[in-house]
Amino acid sequence: MNTSQFSTKQRILGAAETLFALHGFEKASLRQVTAAAHVNLAAVNYHFGTKENLIEEVFRRRLDRLNARRQDALRKVEHSPDYTLDHVLEAFIRPAIDLSLDQSGGGAFMRMLARAYAEHDQPLRKFLSDNYGHVLREFAVVFHRLLPHLSKEELYWRLDIVAGALTYAMADFGLIKRRPGTTERDHHKLAAEHLIRFASAGLSAP
Amino acid sequence: MNTSQFSTKQRILGAAETLFALHGFEKASLRQVTAAAHVNLAAVNYHFGTKENLIEEVFRRRLDRLNARRQDALRKVEHSPDYTLDHVLEAFIRPAIDLSLDQSGGGAFMRMLARAYAEHDQPLRKFLSDNYGHVLREFAVVFHRLLPHLSKEELYWRLDIVAGALTYAMADFGLIKRRPGTTERDHHKLAAEHLIRFASAGLSAP
DNA sequence: ACTGTAATCAAACGTTTGTTTGAATCATAG
DNA sequence: CTATGATTCAAACAAACGTTTGATTACAGT
Numbered sequence: 001m002n003t004s005q006f007s008t009k010q011r012i013l014g015a016a017e018t019l020f021a022l023h024g025f026e027k028a029s030l031r032q033v034t035a036a037a038h039v040n041l042a043a044v045n046y047h048f049g050t051k052e053n054l055i056e057e058v059f060r061r062r063l064d065r066l067n068a069r070r071q072d073a074l075r076k077v078e079h080s081p082d083y084t085l086d087h088v089l090e091a092f093i094r095p096a097i098d099l100s101l102d103q104s105g106g107g108a109f110m111r112m113l114a115r116a117y118a119e120h121d122q123p124l125r126k127f128l129s130d131n132y133g134h135v136l137r138e139f140a141v142v143f144h145r146l147l148p149h150l151s152k153e154e155l156y157w158r159l160d161i162v163a164g165a166l167t168y169a170m171a172d173f174g175l176i177k178r179r180p181g182t183t184e185r186d187h188h189k190l191a192a193e194h195l196i197r198f199a200s201a202g203l204s205a206p
Numbered sequence: 207m208n209t210s211q212f213s214t215k216q217r218i219l220g221a222a223e224t225l226f227a228l229h230g231f232e233k234a235s236l237r238q239v240t241a242a243a244h245v246n247l248a249a250v251n252y253h254f255g256t257k258e259n260l261i262e263e264v265f266r267r268r269l270d271r272l273n274a275r276r277q278d279a280l281r282k283v284e285h286s287p288d289y290t291l292d293h294v295l296e297a298f299i300r301p302a303i304d305l306s307l308d309q310s311g312g313g314a315f316m317r318m319l320a321r322a323y324a325e326h327d328q329p330l331r332k333f334l335s336d337n338y339g340h341v342l343r344e345f346a347v348v349f350h351r352l353l354p355h356l357s358k359e360e361l362y363w364r365l366d367i368v369a370g371a372l373t374y375a376m377a378d379f380g381l382i383k384r385r386p387g388t389t390e391r392d393h394h395k396l397a398a399e400h401l402i403r404f405a406s407a408g409l410s411a412p
Numbered sequence: 413a414c415t416g417t418a419a420t421c422a423a424a425c426g427t428t429t430g431t432t433t434g435a436a437t438c439a440t441a442g
Numbered sequence: 443c444t445a446t447g448a449t450t451c452a453a454a455c456a457a458a459c460g461t462t463t464g465a466t467t468a469c470a471g472t
Contacts, residue, residue, distance in 0.1 A: 008449080008450085026230065026232035026233060027232060029428075029429065029430085030429080030430065031428085031430095039450085040450055040451050041431095041451090041452090042431085042432080042433090042450075042452090043449085043450070043451090044430090045430080045431060046449070046450080047449095050431080051430065051431090157396075158400065160375075161371045161374075161375065161400065161404050164370060164374025164375060165370045165371045167370075168367075168371070168373065168374055169370060190363075194360075194363040194364065197411050198367050198408040198411060200411070201407045201408045201410065202404040202408035203404075204407065205403050205404060205406070205407030205408075214419080214420085235458075235459065235460085237458085237459080237460095245420085246419095246421050246422080247422090247460095247461095248421070248462080248463090250460090250461095251461060251462075252418095252420080256460080257460065257461090
């Protein structure tokens with residue numbers, strides 16, 4: 001078969017992302033994934049070796065984009081005159097929203113990312129920390145410039161809270177139901193606005 | 207055997223709570239649970255019917271306590287003169303911290319609770335909403351009294367963010383490592399203080 | 413002591429899981 | 443066209459899962 005324009009490998013990655021986000025890493029079986037991707041079951045082990053490798057590849061594919069966009073946004077803010085806390089927060093939060101609104105399964109990825117935090121899987125968290133850590137540190141430097149009265153420790157605590165709230169919001173963990181008639185796109189944009197306003201005030205707390 | 211002072215049922219609940227928190231609902235098998243509880247494998251199905259029922263029972267056992275304590279704390283605040291936003295936040299956050307510092311596996315439970323949100327399991331979320339919802343609504347009323355300039359929708363958005371950040375913090379999702387020499391108890395207390403200060407400012411945002 | 417219900421136990425049930433195998437098919441370079 | 447390496451495929455693998463069974467033990471009320 002292979003009627004699709006995408007390669008077997010790409011089709012597996014796409015289907016895996018969707019199903020992992022929908023049902024979790026454990027519940028989503030390789031049989032479900034390969035069925036959704038219209039490829040043979042053995043193709044996963046042929047192209048990725050193990051399920052664990054497949055999970056990491058799914059992460060890598062999107063995380064690289066997310067990190068790059070965040071860094072670009074941060075640099076743009078830094079090079080603009082008189083930037084504010086809201087601008088930096090926007091540079092941190094907006095790319096996550098944009099990615100979650102990506103045409104093909106970005107929302108699924110953000111839910112998967114949030115799930116990865118919850119899973120408390122140590123190897124996976126190390127992998128995420130390696131790919132996330134330095135970007136977060138770059139942001140911390142800029143935040144510190146805008147909030148010089150905060151100690152380094154205090155700042156890190158607050159940024160951690162922001163990251164938590166963002167993760168939670170992006171993953172649709174919240175109890176707030178999307179109003180009927182509102183698209184997921186609008187819902188996430190609204191969430192971003194509320195989040196930025198809240199986080200800005202929270203970070204500025206005395 | 208049954209050398210323990212606890213009944214088979216209680217031993218299963220305790221072991222399940224620990225292992226679910228440690229490895230997740232899927233990964234933690236009934237064989238692991240019953241081995242840790244030193245009971246026969248079939249005891250789970252005998253006492254609880256299914257694994258799903260066991261999960262719900264584990265939740266119920268602690269959630270009832272958490273809800274009761276939150277409501278007590280809220281009523282105490284309401285009956286005191288000149289209570290502030292921080293007091294109400296404290297009534298919401300502190301019981302969660304206390305429970306997570308409970309002698310026997312409270313921390314495990316909070317991690318499990320956070321995981322439940324991540325799992326996106328609809329029946330489980332309905333169960334949580336049924337047990338959590340009305341308490342959250344009670345708090346919302348009091349918050350609204352202190353923040354009358356906020357629309358109901360705006361308030362709910364912000365409370366949702368607070369709940370998210372709290373869940374995240376209590377579950378040790380954060381990237382902030384506990385400093386060596388600090389106990390888990392101190393770490394959580396510190397987290398609570400930072401959380402209350404942050405949330406207070408965030409809720410008060412213009 | 414006997415009876416009946418509750419609880420425990422070892423063993424097995426039927427599924428589902430991730431992974432492996434070996435043959436079949438495809439694509440491409442000589 | 444043919445030979446070669448990459449890919450796909452149906453089938454089977456062993457292991458682990460939640461659940462059920464039927465016999466056995468523990469203990470209560472009469």
